[in-house]
Amino acid sequence: MPPFMGHRRLAHICKIVQFSVHRSQHIRAIVSQKPFVSAQEVAERAGVSRSAVSRTFTPGASVSPETRRKVVEAAEALGYHVNHLARGLMRNESGIVCLIVSEMGTPYRSTLIRALTQQLQNAGKIAMLVNTDRSDGSVGLALRQAIRYRADASIILSGMPDKSITQLCLKNGQRLVLINRDDDQEGPFRINLNDAVAAGRLVTAFLRAGCRRLAFANSEAGTPSLMAREHGFVAAAKAMGLEVVVERYGPTAYESGRVLAQRLLTLSERPDAVFCATDLIACGFMDAARHQFSVSIPDQLCVAGFDDIEQAAWSSYELTTFAQPVEAIAREAVRWLGRVDAQDPSARDHSIRLDADLVWRSSIRGG
Amino acid sequence: MPPFMGHRRLAHICKIVQFSVHRSQHIRAIVSQKPFVSAQEVAERAGVSRSAVSRTFTPGASVSPETRRKVVEAAEALGYHVNHLARGLMRNESGIVCLIVSEMGTPYRSTLIRALTQQLQNAGKIAMLVNTDRSDGSVGLALRQAIRYRADASIILSGMPDKSITQLCLKNGQRLVLINRDDDQEGPFRINLNDAVAAGRLVTAFLRAGCRRLAFANSEAGTPSLMAREHGFVAAAKAMGLEVVVERYGPTAYESGRVLAQRLLTLSERPDAVFCATDLIACGFMDAARHQFSVSIPDQLCVAGFDDIEQAAWSSYELTTFAQPVEAIAREAVRWLGRVDAQDPSARDHSIRLDADLVWRSSIRGG
DNA sequence: GCAGCATTTGCACGCGCTTGCAACAGCGTC
DNA sequence: GACGCTGTTGCAAGCGCGTGCAAATGCTGC
Secondary structure, three states, X not given: OOOOOOHHHHHHHHHHOOOOOOOOHXXXXXXXXXXXXXXXXXXHXXXXXXXXXXXXXXXXXXXXXXXXXXXXXXHHHHOOOOOHHHHHHHHOOOOEEEEEEOOOOOHHHHHHHHHHHHHHXXXXXXXXXXXXXXXXXXXXXXXXXXXXXXXXXXXXXXXXXXXXXXXXXXXXXXXEEEEOXXXXXXXXXXXXXXXXXXXXXXXXXXXXXXXXXXXXXXXXXXXXXXXXXXXXXXXXXXXXXXOEEEEEOOOOOHHHHHHHHHHHOOOOOOOOEXXXXXXXXXXXXXXXXXXXXXXXXXXXXXXXXXXXXXXXXXXXXXXXXXXXXXXXXXXXXXXXXXXXXXXXOOOOOEEEEEOOEEEOOOOOOOO | OOOOOOHHHHHHHHHHOOOOOOOOHHHHHHOOOOOOOOHHHHHXXXXXXXXXXXXXOOOOOOOOHHHHHHHHHHHXXXXXXXOHHHHHHHHOOOOEEEEEEOOOOOHHHHHHHHHHHHHHHHOOOEEEEEEOXXXXXXXXXXXXXXXXXXXXXEEEOOOOOOHHHHHHHHHOOOEEEEEOOOOOOOOOEEEEEOHHHHHHHHHHHHHHOOOOOEEEEEOOOOOHHHHHHHHHHHHHHHHOOOOEEEEEOOOOOHHHHHHHHHHHOOOOOOOOEEEEOOHHHHHHHHHHHXXXXXXXXXOOOEEEEEEOOHHHHOOOOOOEXXXXXXXXXXXXXXXXXXXXXXXXXXXXXXXXXXXXXXXXXXXXXXX
C-alpha cells in the first residue's frame, strides 16, 4: 500500500536526496523547490552558524551587532520566517490561546472575541478559535483540540467543561479561563460579573419610575449568570415587598423575546416593568410589545436588558441596560495569562468579579 | 547574563537529567513533572516501539489490531494526545487555517466567521483568528503571522494585502482565499458576489413600487464590493432613464446610516427610494428617517439593504435586502482548500461568483 | 520442511528550532 | 607575559513526531 503523502511533503524530500539517493528522482520532477526557507539556509548565506540565526530572533540572546546585521540581511533576502511550530516544540510554549465559544454570531459574543483577539495579539499571543455550536460534549472535544495544539491556555466563553476535562487540561499545563461561567471549580481562572447586585439595583430604578408590577423575561438556557440575574432581581424585589412574574422560554435570542412578550403582555395583570435577561431578548420583547401589542415604551412599560450590545443604542430601542465590561474582561484574562507564565506556584486558582454599569437610555421613565 | 527560562521549560529538563547529570539537581526540586505525555511514554507502557504508537494515530498506517488495542489503552490511561505542533513539523502541514478579519464584532463578519470555523472543523482543520482592527499595514503583519505558524492557508475577510505579500504567501506554500475582496490578483482563490447584477435588479423592484427619485447611501470605505453595488445600481437606473443621488459618508456602520439619512432627507427633492450599501447602514438610515424625520416606511420611502444580517429581519426594520450566501461562501472556501491539497498543479488560480438572493420584506411597497 | 509471500514491527533519521556548554577572542591588570 | 574577565560563537543534543527501509513474523502451498 503506497503511504499517504501530501504534495508539500514531496517537495520537502528534495533535500533528503542527499542521504538516500534512489528515491525522489521522479519526485524532483514534480516539485522543484521546498516551500519554506529554514534557519540553516539563512545561516549559510550569512556565513554564520545556525545558532547565530536562532539567537538573532530570540529576544535577549547574546549576539554581536555585526552578526545580527548579517543574519537579518540574509533573512530578509531569503524571506525567512521563524517556524513557530518548531519553536513551540522546543520552548514548550506555543503562544497559542484557544477561544472556545458557541453562538459566535451574536453581538455580545463577537464583541468579546474581538476584544480578546486584540488583547492577545498585543501580548504577543495568537487566538485559535473553536466553534462549539454542534453537539453538547463539544466543549470537551474543543479542549482536546487545544491540548493537541499545545495551546498555552484556553478561554471558555460558552458551555461548561466536565470536571474531568478541566483536570486533564490543568495536568497538561494548560491554563484555563472561564468567562461568565459562574462555577466553583478549582484551578481555572474565573471572571464573573456582579449579576445579582446589578439586577438588584434595577429594582430601585423601576420603582423610582413608578412601576409596581415587575416581570423578568429569561431564556431556558439556565446559565449561572442568567439565573443570577433572575434571582438577584426577584430577591431585591421581595425585599421591597414586591412579587415578580418570571417567565422563561427558549434559547437566549431575539425570537424568545417576542414569545416572552406574548406571554407576559397577555396576562390579566399586565406588568409595567420588564427586566430581560439579555439585550437580545429585550429587543425581541420591545418589538413585539410595540408592533404587536401597541404598548408604548416607556410610558406604559419600562424595559431593561443586559449586555449593552450595539443594537441597544440604536434609536429603535434606546434600551437601558447593564454594560458588559468587555474590554476589562479581555484585559484581565490576558493579564492573568501573562502573570501565570511568570510565577506558577500561587495564583493558580483565582477568581474575580467585575461590575456591570447601568447605561441609562430612554426605555425606562425618569433616569 | 542568565538566559531566559520559562517554568514549563524547567519542568521539561527533568528528563534530560538522564543524559547530563550535573544539571537540574536544584531544578528537580522546583518542578516535579513534565507537563505533556509523549508517544515514547505510551510506547513504553504498551510494550511496543514508538513508531507503533505513531502509526496507531496515523490514519491508513499498517498496525495490527492487537498492537493498536494495546496502544490505545495505554494512551487512554496516560492521557496522551498527539502533538500537532510536531506532527505539523513532520508533515509540513499544520492543519491551521488563518482567518484575517477586521471589525469582527459586526453582524455580517461574525456570522461569516461562525460559518467558516464550523466548516473548517468539519474538514479536520482549525481556525486561527487574526484581528486587523489596528494599523493599516496590519493585513501584511497578519499574513506574516500566518506564515510563522505555517498555516496551510489564509482566508482574508477584510482589507487587502499588498501584491508583494500575496506573493510571499504563495511562494511559501500558503493557499490564499479572498472573500468579497474583488481583485484581479493571480494566485489567490477569490470568492465574490454578483453585486452589480443584484443591485441592478433592485432598480426594477423600486420602479414597480412606484418610486422615481432613487438614492444610494454608501460609506466612504470604497471596498470593491461596495462600489460594485453602487455602480451597478446607478448604471441600471440610467438604463431606465433615471438619475441616482449618491451620497457617501464615514465607515460602513449604523451611525453612518443616520448621517446619510440626514443628508438625503433634507434635500429639496427628497428621494422616495434608497438603496443602502449595507444592512447596518440601512438600519441607521431607517431609524433616522422614522424617528428624526417622521418619514413612514415604506409608504413615503422605500429602503433596501445588503447582507441580510439578523437585525434586518427584526420587526423594527423588516428590511428588504440581499442575502449574503454565508454558508455557501464558507463551503466553497473550505472545499477549495481540500481540493488544492489533493492536486496542486492546476486549480491554483481560480475565482467564483455567487448570487445574492433578494429577501423580500416590508421596507419596499408591493413585493 | 521450506520457499514464497504479505503483513507487521523496530530502527534510525530528520523536520526546524532552542540552548547549555565549552571554546575562543578581546582586553585591562598586576 | 600570564591571568582573569566579559561577551560571542559553534557544537551538539534534543523537543515529539512521521516514515523508508530492512528485519521479523505469520501463513500458504508444494
